[in-house]
Amino acid sequence: MGVKLYKEPELKDSIMFCGWPGIGNIGLIAIDTLRGVLKAEQFAEIESWDFFNPRKVVIEGGLLKDLEFPSSKFYFRRIKNRDLIFFIGQQQPSEGGTRYAEGQKAYRIANLVLDVAEKFGCRRVYTSGAAVTQIHHSLRPRVWAVPNGPDLIDEVKGYENTVLMSGIEGRGGQGVISGLNGLLLGVAKNRDLEAVCLMGEIPYYLQGAPWPYPKASKSVLEVLANILDIELDLSQLEELARRVERSIEEFLETLYRTEGIPSQVIDEIEKLRYARQTELGPITDQEQRKIMEHIDELFKGEGWSDEEHR
Amino acid sequence: MKNIVKFLEQPQFENPSLIVCWDEDAGKLSPQVIEYLNRKIKTRSFCEIEPTGFFSLGGVAIENNVAQFPEDRFYYSRGGNLVIFKGNEPSFERYRFLNAILDVAEHYCKVKELFTINGTISATAHTDRRRVLAVFNQETFWKKLRGYGLESMNWQGPAAISSYLLWVARIRGIPGASLWTEIPFYLAASEDFQAIKLILSFLDKRFNLGLDLQELDEQIIKQNTKIARLREEDSEIDRYIGVLESGLSLSEAEQTELIKAVTEVLEERD
Numbered sequence: 001m002g003v004k005l006y007k008e009p010e011l012k013d014s015i016m017f018c019g020w021p022g023i024g025n026i027g028l029i030a031i032d033t034l035r036g037v038l039k040a041e042q043f044a045e046i047e048s049w050d051f052f053n054p055r056k057v058v059i060e061g062g063l064l065k066d067l068e069f070p071s072s073k074f075y076f077r078r079i080k081n082r083d084l085i086f087f088i089g090q091q092q093p094s095e096g097g098t099r100y101a102e103g104q105k106a107y108r109i110a111n112l113v114l115d116v117a118e119k120f121g122c123r124r125v126y127t128s129g130a131a132v133t134q135i136h137h138s139l140r141p142r143v144w145a146v147p148n149g150p151d152l153i154d155e156v157k158g159y160e161n162t163v164l165m166s167g168i169e170g171r172g173g174q175g176v177i178s179g180l181n182g183l184l185l186g187v188a189k190n191r192d193l194e195a196v197c198l199m200g201e202i203p204y205y206l207q208g209a210p211w212p213y214p215k216a217s218k219s220v221l222e223v224l225a226n227i228l229d230i231e232l233d234l235s236q237l238e239e240l241a242r243r244v245e246r247s248i249e250e251f252l253e254t255l256y257r258t259e260g261i262p263s264q265v266i267d268e269i270e271k272l273r274y275a276r277q278t279e280l281g282p283i284t285d286q287e288q289r290k291i292m293e294h295i296d297e298l299f300k301g302e303g304w305s306d307e308e309h310r
Numbered sequence: 311m312k313n314i315v316k317f318l319e320q321p322q323f324e325n326p327s328l329i330v331c332w333d334e335d336a337g338k339l340s341p342q343v344i345e346y347l348n349r350k351i352k353t354r355s356f357c358e359i360e361p362t363g364f365f366s367l368g369g370v371a372i373e374n375n376v377a378q379f380p381e382d383r384f385y386y387s388r389g390g391n392l393v394i395f396k397g398n399e400p401s402f403e404r405y406r407f408l409n410a411i412l413d414v415a416e417h418y419c420k421v422k423e424l425f426t427i428n429g430t431i432s433a434t435a436h437t438d439r440r441r442v443l444a445v446f447n448q449e450t451f452w453k454k455l456r457g458y459g460l461e462s463m464n465w466q467g468p469a470a471i472s473s474y475l476l477w478v479a480r481i482r483g484i485p486g487a488s489l490w491t492e493i494p495f496y497l498a499a500s501e502d503f504q505a506i507k508l509i510l511s512f513l514d515k516r517f518n519l520g521l522d523l524q525e526l527d528e529q530i531i532k533q534n535t536k537i538a539r540l541r542e543e544d545s546e547i548d549r550y551i552g553v554l555e556s557g558l559s560l561s562e563a564e565q566t567e568l569i570k571a572v573t574e575v576l577e578e579r580d
Contacts (some may be wrong), residue, residue: 062462
């Protein structure tokens, strides 16, 4: 059980980018867009059946043709004399019914990903996910960056539109990254491998929404483009972000009109539109909980309400 | 395998066939078939899969006033040509669980083939002929079983645990088939004796078991009589079944009404 290699490209000092589904699919969209724009080529795959249940069976004329599992694939690309590896997972392995990575399987898959990283000379890993925060959906999301070693802090500070945990008021440099994004950072640290998690901000009232949040993926991609010193054509992603934003506006408008949520909740969301991101949230934790009770009810069973980056 | 599987005794086998049945099944088909088989050919349990890691063991579920606990056991027939696995579908670690079944089947029993027994809910009437739809994991095995009245099927969608087992068996080179017997939807919550008899007849023919199925014939007559009486007493129910008999479909509300009426009448004591 392990990794199936289709090709053994000769890579040196490579950088790996990992994306999985999560809140707003922010990390997955960011990394997969980068992979697509750079036209990376598949070279390996984790044998998925030990980690996931099958998604689909194909039976034709009485014959079992295929059983499809969520894929976990590796891609590579050389750009500007730099070797890049991409890992795209269609699902996070979990135990006990949670939707984000947890338990032994998550630990095993994190190790398999890093086995491939090390085999192909990787020196740095980037993961990406969501940072649930008090931001309005009309504002440009920042990127919260968490490195797995103090030596990386100065470098991370230099990234544009990025903030360390200590830069977020009320956090005091503390927090938790759930799922594989966090686990991979820790496992990489154990292997003395540099890793940084980049989390795009998503409004807390959208964390349970069934839609993607490409606006935050774009913020993450801008940081990655800077790191790689490349220009990226993000027009498709920008268009998607505009469409999603319009849908959010329409959705909230409908709720306002039909009084689907109390006026207090509407007011609190509107306050965020004009708040400065560096300010402590304009509402208290207690008020936020009250708002979430109403918003969660609307998205019940549809989103990723079980995952949170705090 | 040592920690997952517990052997109660170690019988000898000569390339037997494996029959796999899951406890939860439409029309109670799978558990009833095995219960009948175990009784008629006098099987003995020889091995079980430990529930740890496969089921939530934080407590017990209660069904019909009785505490339940997952039970996944292998049985063997006296002649040694048949191995039966009867169990609950695991809640976690399905791949490891299916491999545990096949480890026992392949390495200990050295099975030559496997069959899974399943019911599939159908929009047909109880008076219609039941079909047994089959899925094979090898083309050659399918050819071998022509002449048993099995019908092929097409499906793309969620994978049942039996399909997953067939897929794992194919990797190991074990030929296998899932047999899906049609169960009229309004018998799914009760027992479909006609379907149970149909699949037992297949097993009887395939393995020369010499089964006496008279008991089932009596139950089929009794069940059909009860439904016939219901049709006489309730013209709407008679109409619903008539619609199904003519190959047409019912609305959701009509289906619910039919299920309720038939379940109630079948639950009545004789």
